[in-house]
Amino acid sequence: MNYHDGTLARANEISTEPSSPTRDEYYKICLQHLKTGELEQAEARCREGLASDANHAGLLHLMAGVSLLNGNYDAAVEWACRALTSEMKATYLATLGTALQGKGLQEQAFEAFQRAVALDPVDPTVWENFGNALNRAGHVNQASLCFLIARAYQKLPFLAECRSVPRNGWNALTRQFNPHLQSRPGSGEARDPIHCFWSNAPLSEMSRLSLQSMVRQGHPVKLYTYDNVGAMQARVPPGVMVVDAGDLVPGAIYQHAVLNSEIRYFSDIFRYAVLHEFGGWWLDTDIVLVKPLDFGREHVFSAQWSGVENGHVCVGDVMRAPKGSPHMANLYALSLQRMFSEKRVEYGAVGPLLLSEYLLVAGDEELQSSILPPTTFNAIDWREVDLFAAEGRAGFDLLSDPRVTGVHLWGKMWAERGLRFDAVPEQSVAGYLKKLVLEPNWLTQLAAKYDSDKGAVYKGQLAHHYTRIYHELFRSKALEPIRILEIGLCRGRVEGWTQDQVPSLQMWLDYFPNAEVIGADIEDFSWFSHPRVRIHRVDQGDRSMLEQLAAKEKPLDIVIDDGSHASVHQHLTLGVLFPSLKPGGLFVIEDLDWQPPEIPSNGAPLVKDVLNAMKVSGSFTSIVMTEAEAKLISDEVDEILLNDSFRELMSRGKLGGLGVLRRKGQ
Structure with missing residues (x-):
């Protein structure tokens, strides 16, 4: 045998010898034996691993587990303590607690569990084990709370994840939670009725705002009361029907609830009854609705950010159920049982706590898949109610999510914090919501404030009054983090006017507090600066410049062409920028009746005429666009709206001066 043969032989001899498992491999092997109930094998391999590393915390903990399963509690305590000496972990403390309870050391056991949940308050396994220990000790109610907390962190993982994420990142954590529950404001279906309750107090300004917001979104609204119905x-607000609550739930139950708790707790009971009887939506009268309610599910429930430690995970501020829902019947019966079996009903007992138990512990996957994340209605938490009355970005940032459908103002908390709803600053979230809901001419007022001709009056003369249309078109997106582009920022260029403002962009900044506002103009606007504004210098008649603009700024939610108004430019701009529009986005073309005399049409027909023809034929034709651009518009436009410019209508009798194209949704 030559040298190389000998080397090869020795290498083969070495490679055929089994290698010893690493410590972590020992741990995995032992854990697998433990899971399959092979306790002897688990213990043997644990001891082998500990022979090479006597302080391996994981192996020490597994030995504690083996001892527990063998009923050897003394050994389990010893092994768990050794594991904790090597590494302090909540699961090790929970194992120690179980072992101590097995020895009959109840007080020390509960102390170990309390240390465990303090060390890792979001570990479902630790809470589950704590619940089992409490159950064994006969503390049924406390055990139930532990089981509920465990289930909350299992089923709503964002509640655990948010503890390690900055506050403004919490909404992002919920994007994969029940993603099928998306608001469908454009579904076109008849709006479901909304049921509310108010009694035993004058109707507050906040509640009037709430009710008005529901009516504005097109829902039939019924307000139930035990007070005088006529009064x-x-x-x-107009559009709200007041109904005698006693026709549904006897007044005796109401009186008992008020005497033994608070009126808000009775409303928890009442909502189950009214949804079972009539179906539809329940909304608390401190919810401001910013979009119509339609999630495509029979049952809908809502979650909140805070309160897990008390079992308040799901809240009844917003609920939907079909008529005759067995779940509403069950909740009504359970709530009455609790109300009449306890001398004093504690907060949440018939509301958030009961609802959370029903959905997360007793509920099935179908019910749990009907829970909305906090983002949808409770984006600002009840512990953050001060943000509603504060000026600045903090509150608006938390509402900057397209899934926000309503804003829960947490009315009860205002008095506790010494806040007054009638005295909030205009620049606060609450002040903004008041204007958005209560002032139908608010956008027109903004146009007047910034001297824009999109409003009712401009330089003392009748203006276009497009703002009345824009408010109806845009208000459901008002809080969203949209991207809006307006082309044409300069006023009176031909007349030689000077300007020191950018009226429409400033108007959009106020109206869309979370939007990116993008401007484009042939003039230089580099002198204007704002954190949410970008302005590009673009010649609307230059295809390459428009293409560069589209490449830089797509995708867009809204495009407004208020540029030269020349048909040839309107055709070109629509063709180049329409592909940048998001599904469901809006492309708006202003002043369709006015053509600048200094810009030749080059044979391009009025865009208004082309849009009218498209409404009949379904096809968009243009000598300015490419064939592909025109085809995309023909294929992708879902709706064409032609609205009037008041100025053109009154001065020249022209109709349809404002064109709106809605792109098909996803």
Whole structure:
């Protein structure tokens, strides 16, 4: 045998010898034996691993587990303590607690569990084990709370994840939670009725705002009361029907609830009854609705950010159920049982706590898949109610999510924090919501404030009054982090006017507090600066410049062409920028009736005429666009709206001066 043969032989001899498992491999092997109930094998391999590393915390903990399963509690305590000496972990403390309880050391056991949940308050396994220990000790209610907390962290993982993420990142954690629950404001279906309750107090300004917001979104609204129906009807906003609550739930139950708890707890009971009887939506009267309610599910429930430690995970501020829902019947029966079996009903007992238990512990996957994340209605938490009355970005940032459908103002908390809803600053979230809901001419007022001709009056003369249309088109997106582009920022260029403002962009900044506002103009606007604004210098008649603009700024939610108004430019701009529009986005073309005399049409027909023809034929034709651009518009436009410019209508009798194209949704 030559040298090389000998080397090869020795190498083969070495490679055929089995290698010893590493410590971590020992751990995995032992854990697998433990899971399959092979306790002897698990113990043997644990001891082998500990022979090479006597302080391996994982192996020490597994030995504690083996001892527990063998009923050897003394050994389990010893092994768990050794594991904790090597590494302090909540699961090790929980194992120690179980072992101590097995020895009959109840007080020390509970102390170990309390240390465990303090060390890792979001570990479902630790809470589950704590619940089992409490159950064994006969503390049923406390055990139930532990099981509920465990289930909350299992089923709503964002509640655990948010503890290690900055506050403004919490909404992002919920994007994969029940993603099928998406608001469908454009579904076109008849709006479901909304049921509310108010009694035993004058209707507050906040509640009037809430009710008005529901009516504005097109929902039939019924307000139930035990007060005088006629007097209440005179105080509610138009469109709200006041109903005698006693026709549904006897007044005796109401009186008992008020005497033994608070009126808000009775409303928890009442909502189950009304949804079972009639179906539809329940909304608390401190919810401001910013979009119509339609999630495509029979049952819908809502979650909140805070309160897990008390079992308040799901809240009844917003709920949907079909008529005759067995779940509403069950919740009504359970809530009455609790109300009449306890001398004093504690907060949440018939509301958030009961609802959370029903959905997360007793509920099936179908019910749990009907829970909305906090982002949808409770984006600002009840512990953050001060943000509603504060000026600045903090509150608006938390509402900057397209899934926000309503804003829960947490009315009860205002008095506790010494806040007054009637005295909030205009620049606060609450002040903004008041204007958005209560002032139908708010956008027109903004146009006047910044001297824009999109409003009702401009330089003392009748203006276009497009703002009345824009408010209806845009208000459901008002809080969203949209991207809006307006082309044409300069006023009176031909007349030689000078300007020191950018009226429409400033108007959009106020109206869309979370939007990116993008401007484009042939003039230089580099002198204007704002954190949410970008302005590009673009010649609307230059295809390459428009293409560069599209490449830089796509995708877009809204495009407004208020540029030269020349048909040839409007054709070109629509063709180049329409592909940058998001599904469901809006492309708006202003001043369709006015053509600048200094810009030749080059044979391009009025865009208004082309849009009218498309409404009949379904096809968009243009000598300015490429064939592909025109085809995309023909294929992708879902709706064409032609609205009037008041100025053109009154001065020249022209109709349809404002064109709106809605791109098909996803």
